Amino acid sequence: MKLYIVGFGCGSRDGMTLEAEKAIKLSDLIIGYTTYTDILKKYFPEKTFLSTGMRMEKDRVKMALKSAESGKTTALVCSGDSVVYGMAGLAFEMSKDFTDVEIEVVAGVTAALSGSAVLGAPLTHDFAVISLSDLLTPPKKIEKRLKLAAQADFTIVIYNPSSRKRFDYLAKACKIMMNFKSPETVCGYVRNIGREGQNSKILTLAELAEENVDMFTTIFVGNSETAVIRGKMVTPRGYFNV
Amino acid sequence: MKLYIVGFGCGSRDGMTLEAEKAIKLSDLIIGYTTYTDILKKYFPEKTFLSTGMRMEKDRVKMALKSAESGKTTALVCSGDSVVYGMAGLAFEMSKDFTDVEIEVVAGVTAALSGSAVLGAPLTHDFAVISLSDLLTPPKKIEKRLKLAAQADFTIVIYNPSSRKRFDYLAKACKIMMNFKSPETVCGYVRNIGREGQNSKILTLAELAEENVDMFTTIFVGNSETAVIRGKMVTPRGYFNV
The missing domain is CATH 3.40.1010.10 (Tetrapyrrole methylase, N-terminal domain)
Structure with missing residues (x-):
């Protein structure tokens, strides 16, 4: 059994x-x-x-x-x-x-890892994973977690960023995070990870707030040290003199 | 190349x-x-x-x-x-x-996932991953992240909880988290995940603060809803009337 x-x-x-x-x-x-x-x-x-x-x-x-x-x-x-x-x-x-x-x-x-590999190495340091779906979670709780995770300078992975009913949720989430993260923060997203039509993009947090994404997309918001290196999204671990 | x-x-x-x-x-x-x-x-x-x-x-x-x-x-x-x-x-x-x-x-x-499978289902909802190693990260930053992640009611996964030099770091981390999480919070840890001598334990946050763990151990601190069900550590997603 x-x-x-x-x-x-x-x-x-x-x-x-x-x-x-x-x-x-x-x-x-x-x-x-x-x-x-x-x-x-x-x-x-x-x-x-x-x-x-x-x-x-x-x-x-x-x-x-x-x-x-x-x-x-x-x-x-x-x-x-x-x-x-x-x-x-x-x-x-x-x-x-x-x-x-x-x-x-x-x-x-999970998508946080497979998506991270596509973008480069965004999750090399501490990170938080948050779903924007409010089907089973009160919106206030989601907002609180976004705020505190941004304040903690985590790299933040966002699942379920959008749906037909929740088309403006990612924009709202970006606004909350921008109270603590610079609009220039390096972000990225991957759609259809590992499947037909996989595509990805690296952009700033301000640009992400304007972006249309669907429910098959996983979002990565960098920490204050995340950078673009050779076209990849990379969060340093902190080794010196690299 | x-x-x-x-x-x-x-x-x-x-x-x-x-x-x-x-x-x-x-x-x-x-x-x-x-x-x-x-x-x-x-x-x-x-x-x-x-x-x-x-x-x-x-x-x-x-x-x-x-x-x-x-x-x-x-x-x-x-x-x-x-x-x-x-x-x-x-x-x-x-x-x-x-x-x-x-x-x-x-x-x-990663150990957050393989360890989670051993304990049951602690990561069903939003979570944060934090390393206690201060070799490359200032201790103040680690403390800030622990505090804000606990305040956000994330399930928290802790990597590198201890080493010979840092034997009291987990106890310190538990004390920081207990400012926002109940001492009764369901926690668990897994040592040597998937390898010879794998062992795991479910205990409260107050008990975890007293526990001796080594650097091959991954720690899971539940959120306010995490429970023990049939001997497993389970964080509910929020389905109603289950």
């Missing part, structure tokens, strides 16, 4: 860990959000998949727990990491009624 | 991405800190390795850039991710004199 919660990385075949590959191969049933099972079907055509649409997270987790309880080794798949804004937390919360099911979490390369 | 900066994950064979494996296989020379090349030698016995001791980061990066410039495809390897407190930043900084060398960064599963 085993449930794997598998983070399969950005979506490229090579971005997956060997452990994630093994967990998927060992599973009788693979359950996930449609967009993600569609990606995995290409890599594992011999496996059985079950998918549900957006905002069906609780149903998906329940299906996965029931499937594991029925004796099928099951993988609940998440893009990126299985914990970072992923399904592992919810699975543990809901597993109280499924105590026979053993849950194993398989970590994966 | 290619230099890969490769994050190979926590050190278990399975924790590596396919991309990291490919980059290492494609390389003529693999350069890294002795502890890490020793791990990789077991997995890739046919390859040529060159290692240097601790605090030789600049020499190591220079060797790697020179090796790539001489025409050898070279991999500079880092445990975890190649950017997060890794060598990629320094490599870009030092590459100004090696403009013919193409640098490709290969992301990997």
Whole structure:
């Protein structure tokens, strides 16, 4: 009675860990959000998949727990990491009624890391990861975290920067951060990391506030020392005389 | 003239991405800190390795850039991710004199993610990553970041919590965080993630302040909602009626 919660990385075949590959191969049933099972079907055509649409997270987790309880080794798949804004937390919360099911979490390369590699090395020093989605988080809490993270001079990674309903959220977030970070702060973003149509851009925080990005974009706001070197976004660790 | 900066994950064979494996296989020379090349030698016995001791980061990066410039495809390897407190930043900084060398960064599963999977799901919501090492960062900056991250109610991941010289740094950090976080805050740590002798513990923030940990330990300090569920450290995302 085993449930794997598998983070399969950005979506490229090579971005997956060997452990994630093994967990998927060992599973009788693979359950996930449609967009993600569609990606995995290409890599594992011999496996059985079950998918549900957006905002069906609780149903998906329940299906996965029931499937594991029925004796099928099951993988609940998440893009990126299985914990970072992923399904592992919810699975543990809901597993109280499924105590026979053993849950194993398989970590994966979250967008903060795969996106960072595309831009260069923005995360070489301390950083914070914040989601702008207010579906499950009060907007005041998000604003407070943006403010304090900017004040702490963290490099800040922003997930879910936009959606149709939240088209102006990134601009608002940039304004909050500009109370503590210079408008010249080096920023970058990557869209469709590791997938078809991947593109990225390096720009200033003031420019970022004017930029239109979609929900498939991950944003990086540098710290006060972040610089552009050979066209890459680089945050120094602090080695002297480099 | 290619230099890969490769994050190979926590050190278990399975924790590596396919991309990291490919980059290492494609390389003529693999350069890294002795502890890490020793791990990789077991997995890739046919390859040529060159290692240097601790605090030789600049020499190591220079060797790697020179090796790539001489025409050898070279991999500079880092445990975890190649950017997060890794060598990629320094490599870009030092590459100004090696403009013919193409640098490709290969992301990997950093300890925040692999450790999180061991503990359960502590990073389901916004989080901050802070290193307590003051070799390259002024202590005041570290203290400021701890204070503001605690005030923001982030889950906080602490790297480099201790060393022989810095045996009391974790206790100090806990005291700073306890100005904003309850002493009952759920915390956890994992030692030797994915390697021989891996062990982990879940405890309160007050207990963590009294704990002896070593430099191979990664620390997780929950947010105000983090709970222990079925013996695991779980931060809820905020789904209702779970």
